[in-house]
Amino acid sequence: xxxxxxxxxxxxxxxxxxxxxxxxxxxxxxxxxxxxxxxxxxxxxxxxxxxxxxxxxxxxxxxxxxxxxxxxxxxxxxxxxxxxxxxxxxxxxxxxxxxxxxxxxxxxxxxxxxxxxxxxxxxxxxxxxxxxxxxxxxxxxxxxxxxxxxxxxxxxxxxxxxxxxxxxxxxxxxxxxxxxxxxxxxxxxxxxxxxxxxxxxxxxxxxxxxxxxxxxxxxxxxxxxxxxxxxxxxxxxxxxxxxxxxxxxxxxxxxxxxxxxxxxxxxxxxxxxxxxxxxxxxxxxxxxxxxxxxxxxxxxxxxxxxxxxxxxxxxxxxxxxxxxxxxxxxxxxxxxxxxxxxxxxxxxxxxxxxxxxxxxxxxxxxxxxxxxxxxxxxxxxxxxxxxxxxxxxxxxxxxxxxxxxxxxxxxxxxxxxxxxxxxxxxxxxxxxxxxxxxxxxxxxxx
Numbered sequence: 001x002x003x004x005x006x007x008x009x010x011x012x013x014x015x016x017x018x019x020x021x022x023x024x025x026x027x028x029x030x031x032x033x034x035x036x037x038x039x040x041x042x043x044x045x046x047x048x049x050x051x052x053x054x055x056x057x058x059x060x061x062x063x064x065x066x067x068x069x070x071x072x073x074x075x076x077x078x079x080x081x082x083x084x085x086x087x088x089x090x091x092x093x094x095x096x097x098x099x100x101x102x103x104x105x106x107x108x109x110x111x112x113x114x115x116x117x118x119x120x121x122x123x124x125x126x127x128x129x130x131x132x133x134x135x136x137x138x139x140x141x142x143x144x145x146x147x148x149x150x151x152x153x154x155x156x157x158x159x160x161x162x163x164x165x166x167x168x169x170x171x172x173x174x175x176x177x178x179x180x181x182x183x184x185x186x187x188x189x190x191x192x193x194x195x196x197x198x199x200x201x202x203x204x205x206x207x208x209x210x211x212x213x214x215x216x217x218x219x220x221x222x223x224x225x226x227x228x229x230x231x232x233x234x235x236x237x238x239x240x241x242x243x244x245x246x247x248x249x250x251x252x253x254x255x256x257x258x259x260x261x262x263x264x265x266x267x268x269x270x271x272x273x274x275x276x277x278x279x280x281x282x283x284x285x286x287x288x289x290x291x292x293x294x295x296x297x298x299x300x301x302x303x304x305x306x307x308x309x310x311x312x313x314x315x316x317x318x319x320x321x322x323x324x325x326x327x328x329x330x331x332x333x334x335x336x337x338x339x340x341x342x343x344x345x346x347x348x349x350x351x352x353x354x355x356x357x358x359x360x361x362x363x364x365x366x367x368x369x370x371x372x373x374x375x376x377x378x379x380x381x382x383x384x385x386x387x388x389x390x391x392x393x394x395x396x397x398x399x400x401x402x403x404x405x406x407x408x409x410x411x412x413x414x415x416x417x418x419x420x421x422x423x424x425x426x427x428x429x430x431x432x433x434x435x436x437x438x439x440x441x442x443x444x445x446x
Contacts, residue, residue, distance in 0.1 A: 029303040034086060034281060034293065037301040041283065041291040045088035049286040051172045054083055055211075056279045057096035057245025058141065058270035061120040068101040071271040076127045078277040082295070089134050090281070091171065094178075096245035096268055097141025097213030099124045103155075104183070107221075107349035108342015110147025114155045117146075121159035140165055141213040141246065142183045148345050151182060166191050168198050173287025175202050179212040179229070184344040185222025195232045207239040207287060215244040215267050217255050219317055220375045220410050220440050221347045227316050234259055241289055241306070242266070243280070248273045250294070252304060254311040263314070264306035266292065273297075315409065317373055317440050324363050328441035333359040341437060348374075351437035357395065357427040358442060367444045368421045370414040374439035376432060378406040385434040392427040393420050410440070 031037050038045065045052055056079065062070035083090065100120035104111050111117075128136045144156045153165055165180040177198065180191065187195065202208065210233075216226045233240045240263045242255075248270035255263045269278045276297035283291035294302045318326050327334045330346040334356065341351030348354065351374075360367075372389070379385040390398040391414075404413040420426065432439070 030300045031303070032300060034082075034295070034301050037281075037291070037293045037303055038283070040303055041293075043283045043285070043291055045283075047285070049172060050284070051091040052281055052283045053171070054079075054090045054093045054279055054281055055096065055243050055266075055268055056093070056271075057213075057268035058098040058248055058272075059095065059124065060098055060101045060143070060270065060272060061123045062101040063116040063119040063123070066102055066116055069272065070101060071275045072123070072127075074275070075271040075277040077130075079279055080127065080130045082277070083131065083134070091134075093128075093131055093134055093136040094211055094243075095124075095136070095138050096211060096243060097139040098143045098245065098270075099138060099141065100143060103143040103145055104147045106342060107142070107183075108148055108344045110150070112146070114146060117144075117155055118159065121155075125159065137178065137211075138163055139178055139211050139213050139245075140180045140182075142181070142185075145183050148183045148343060151188060153180070153182075166194065172284040173206065174284055174289070175206050175208045177208060177210045179210060179225075181212055181214040181222065181225045184224075184346065185214040185218065185226075186224035186346070187228045192228050192232075195228065199232050199236055202236070202238065205238060205287075207289070208233070208236065208241070209282070209289070210240065210242045212242065212244050214246045215251075216242055216263075216265060217253070217312070217314055219315060220373060220438050221344065221349060223316055223440075224346060226314070230257060230314055230316075233257075233263065234261060236261075239288075243268060243282070245270070250278075250296075252306045252309040254307070254309050255314040256311045257314050262307070262311060264309060266304075266306055269297075317409075318371075318411070318443050319409075321371070321409075321411070321443065321445070323371065323443040323445045324365055324367055325360070326441060326443045327358055331441075333362070334441070335359065341432070347441070348437070348439040350435070351432050351439050353432070354430045354439065355428065357425050358444075359424075360426055360444060361424045363444060365446060366422055367446055368416050369445040370416055370426070371411045371443040371445060372403065372414065372439075373409070373411045373441060373443070374437070375410060376434040376437045377403060377410075377412045377439075379434055387433070387437070388431045389414065390429040391416070391420055393423040393425065395425070395427040398427070398429060411443070 059072040062068035102116035242265040250269040251267035274297040281293040336356040338355040340353040342349045377387045392398040
């Protein structure tokens, strides 16, 4: 089914119910109950081929005594009450990761004692049991493991032994895929191969819904997950819809691939964003999504047509730039010698200080430009919080260089001094005065 038919189903359903469809970009119909929202879009959960599911994200349960803030114990019972009060129950409930708070304190950090994390998993499972007989599924989030290199999620698997870290299943004709982005937003070779094989096996005309913790489309961090999924779905003939969490904030957008494919993505708000029991409802009829409904902080139900949200190009770091070579902290040519901040395998976060050198011996062409990429290299209105960079060709005599303005793709240009151009090694020291320093890496250009 092509995208025109996908969208037409939403309009036809609303017309059949005598209600206006959500026709314009970001137009929303707001009603006071889920049943009214169903009627508004002409959706009958009892009808043949119809069903719906509920999506939540980032409850962040916090064990007593940890001094960590959480709204889960207040908000989840309200969600349970609302969902259980529906005459026609959802087919399943899915939570998009970060079930707990004590898994690891922040990006790039690790823990060894998992007692509190396991207590928090138990708190979550206790609430999920109250949804019975409605089944539930979980997605692993970055806080549901012990740190950047905990790729096996042993404690998560201990808490949920019957739920794979990644899997696929069919629901009312739609192919659903659960992905595990790990701590750092990457699939790994095994999961990447599984995803490619899984999508190859999807029936012609079938549509896909992807559930993942980290939103797709990131440039400055967690972009390897984004690349893996983009590679897997760009040539897929059916429609693709994404539900993600992680950012805690409500966001609806369309990712546009270089081939023109448009992929709606809903980022689900966390309870603690507004201390409110927020969630999404996705309505499916015979293999197509015919409505997406957001239960907002005010208790209203907003019918949102995500397919008409604002579109942005689905890009990766350095894409579209004329560069000779790129370097991140997973590159063999990138050598870190000192750091203060979080190491997320292929990017940095909460970075305060970074020192090291780049091996440029394999670059054949002449170069005179260095690019940096990160979120907090330049702070608007407060130059005192701009990142600072010192460079050297010998690792001894460093000179501070000017970092140019930050472009839309988060890159900053540095014109190299003549004595640094075409050096076989480039030594660097960087300071990030801003507390939320995120750094992707370097690129060399002519």
